Amino acid sequence: MSDVPFLQVDNLSKHFRGLKAVDEVTFQVDRGEFLGIIGPNGAGKTTLFNLITGFLKPTSGRIHFRGKDITGMKPHDRVKIGIARTFQVTKPFKKFTAIENVVISALIARKHGKIREHERDFAMEVLEKVNLAHRKDTLAENLPHGEVKKLEIARALATKPELLLLDEPFSGLTGEEVESLQEVIKSIHEDGITVILIEHVLKACMALSERIIVLNYGKIIADGTPQQVCMDRQVIEAYLGKRGLEFASG
Numbered sequence: 227m228s229d230v231p232f233l234q235v236d237n238l239s240k241h242f243r244g245l246k247a248v249d250e251v252t253f254q255v256d257r258g259e260f261l262g263i264i265g266p267n268g269a270g271k272t273t274l275f276n277l278i279t280g281f282l283k284p285t286s287g288r289i290h291f292r293g294k295d296i297t298g299m300k301p302h303d304r305v306k307i308g309i310a311r312t313f314q315v316t317k318p319f320k321k322f323t324a325i326e327n328v329v330i331s332a333l334i335a336r337k338h339g340k341i342r343e344h345e346r347d348f349a350m351e352v353l354e355k356v357n358l359a360h361r362k363d364t365l366a367e368n369l370p371h372g373e374v375k376k377l378e379i380a381r382a383l384a385t386k387p388e389l390l391l392l393d394e395p396f397s398g399l400t401g402e403e404v405e406s407l408q409e410v411i412k413s414i415h416e417d418g419i420t421v422i423l424i425e426h427v428l429k430a431c432m433a434l435s436e437r438i439i440v441l442n443y444g445k446i447i448a449d450g451t452p453q454q455v456c457m458d459r460q461v462i463e464a465y466l467g468k469r470g471l472e473f474a475s476g
């Protein structure tokens with residue numbers, strides 16, 4: 227057993243002019259964990275993802291991944307060591323088919339453009355993982371919203387991540403689409419991938435997450451099991467309201 231944490235975030239801050247979007251945040255994630263991150267709009271959730279993935283440089287603080295200090299690493303190099311993310315606003319290549327989108331992601335992650343024989347087989351496996359195999363030849367722009375969300379996850383999976391960061395994958399989905407995507411995400415986690423999920427669709431987030439961190443004004447105000455955070459007075463006041471008690475009582 228190694229004592230090195232899988233992901234370690236220490237005193238991480240990001241200021242935009244005077245605004246402390248992420249304010250002295252410290253937490254660890256174990257390999258194989260499923261961590262949910264919730265909190266009001268503007269709490270700093272997406273900014274935290276941007277710091278972990280290298281899209282933003284922190285004002286202060288450090289990030290370690292499997293013991294390595296990655297604080298100054300470029301996003302692309304973080305992808306190569308196993309960190310992948312999806313975006314709150316999806317950005318597939320619209321004029322490419324589903325399978326082409328996955329192949330492109332795999333190639334970009336490996337940084338060479340040579341299409342190998344098995345590339346499409348691998349892309350098909352990934353599409354099957356997210357239940358999109360039947361859509362392989364559909365242009366991304368013609369997919370319904372729920373399937374665009376799945377394609378976004380497929381593109382992240384194509385980089386073979388160990389840590390997958392999902393930014394509001396359930397937003398804008400119908401009840402049926404939420405259930406279907408929830409199964410997909412559960413099965414990805416069961417494959418051994420560590421998942422951090424930002425989500426406002428609380429039912430799905432509570433069902434999937436083993437542990438939840440609540441952010442408010444850039445600070446962690448609670449960190450515990452779904453049950454614990456739902457009953458937390460600060461969390462109820464800042465974010466959940468009466469919903470907290472409903473979730474806590476199942």
Ligand SMILES: Nc1ncnc2c1ncn2[C@@H]1O[C@H](COP(=O)(O)OP(=O)(O)O)[C@@H](O)[C@H]1O
Nearest residue numbers: 242245247265266267268269270271272273274
């Ligand atoms: N690039 C940026 N420049 C200036 N302010 C930003 C930038 N990105 C985010 N913010 C601000 O930081 C705060 C946190 O935003 P964000 O991380 O997107 O919140 P969340 O994802 O929790 O809704 C918000 O007040 C937002 O307006």
Ligand SMILES: [Mg+2]
Nearest residue numbers: 271272273314
């Ligand atoms: Mg956000």
